[in-house]
Amino acid sequence: MPKKRILPYVLLGLINNKGSLSGYQISQEFKHEVGDFWHASHSQIYPELARMKDDGWVEDNNDGKSTYYKITDEGSKVMRTWLEEPLEDNEELFSLKLYFIKDKSDPLLKSLINQELDINKKKYDYLKKRLAEVFEDDNKIQDNYGHYLILTRAIEREKNHILWLEKNS
């Protein structure tokens, strides 16, 4: 299976959120709004918008100065399908998808949180198992202290994430 593309959905989501955006405006969005959770450079954005237009996901409209893109019905379907795809172990994707959910009562919100909860509980268990395996005794901790630190850190990170997810589920 080829690796999942994310960029087109990000662009689609941004265009959908704002109603209509130009390539330049999208590149500005990455410097501000979404910038904390995702990034793309203009040399990616412009060709991708052209492809999306070819695929009928967006329509363009030039006012003489800029070319603005808005989502088509086809594009809305594609976006929704992507949002509803099962989550993988990728916290960035989780954040990104949440970013595109505007309405608090959208059932997708609970669904995403529950999926992420599932994924992270498994990861938490896995990491705790790893810690027990790799550092059965204190000697091993002293011999690979850095590894010990980041493993314990990763476990705590998962624990906090799970707590937050449960609080918001």
Place this chain on the structure above:
Amino acid sequence: MPKKRILPYVLLGLINNKGSLSGYQISQEFKHEVGDFWHASHSQIYPELARMKDDGWVEDNNDGKSTYYKITDEGSKVMRTWLEEPLEDNEELFSLKLYFIKDKSDPLLKSLINQELDINKKKYDYLKKRLAEVFEDDNKIQDNYGHYLILTRAIEREKNHILWLEKNS
């Protein structure tokens, strides 16, 4: 400035940690040990090892079955220099560097933690500022609930990370 390469230092660090490794063994390491913090495929590993040998960072030794690499004095210097480079805002790099610090009393350990602390305090402040800016009133929260959620999540994440860093500094 060209983007910093990380792969060669990962390979160098692994070879250094284990004393001697073959390309195949390194690819196995990524499936187990370091796998939680970094990954590389064999099609990256083999050419990179060849380049590192060209650069005099490693020496190779073939036992007829596998080619084993061990670090040279030059390689050790390169590795140390990399570890001592100022950290950037990249939690993965922080984890990776920690992974290569075996000794609890290595001064680099405190240094890395303090650098990461600095970076993350700034990020924490930045995110809190963003939250205040973007969601000044409750209406805005209702209008972009997903964004609100991930921003508050990101803030809590930083807070926990800072607490952990302070505990271990």
Place this chain on the structure above:
DNA sequence: ATTTCCATGTAATATGTTACATGATTAT
């Protein structure tokens, strides 16, 4: 006037994944 920002595009380069290939050894 000249710098900065708006606006778009392509080319060169770097990086990373998947696929294609091959041959030896070990386990079932």
Place this chain on the structure above:
DNA sequence: ATAATCATGTAACATATTACATGGAAAT
């Protein structure tokens, strides 16, 4: 015997960054 694992390598493809390039508009 045959499937799985060991072991290494290259080719094709996808993705992403930096650099190169251009022209108009707005600001200093």
